[in-house]
Amino acid sequence: MNVGEFASRPAIACPPPTPLVQVARIMQERNVGAVVVIDHDQHVVGIVTDRDLALRGLVRGLLPDAPVDEVMSHEVVSVGERADALDAARRMATRGCRRLPVVTEDGVVVGMVTADDLLERAGEEVDNVVRALVASRHQSLHTLRDGRR
16 A cells, blocks of 8 residues: 555645744644645655654743744655555654655655554554455355365
């Protein structure tokens, strides 16, 4: 399954000069824990999490009107919308992150995929495998039983 099929769309995003207080409001209103920071071409230049706001913003004593680019992570790993879920999971594991911006082939951000999204999809796949195995086992038992008659 491609990441683009289940990523949250559109990406919740803002430009680098957005004040921290506005980013916090966006997170609250949209019920998200991260906002992608984008340039004028919609390319990812950073990502900011609620944890960044607290630990890099409040703890350092930044004012609410400080720009988000003062607390965002600059080295962001993203994933193409056509990448498979396993690739996204590997990227998260390698970087120790829980969220990846999803981008087009041109690098335009179109969504976000989270570790929770991947776990949900993995659970669905496991359910599908179990159903197939149960159906196969059930069919085998009927074939054996019917063959003995």
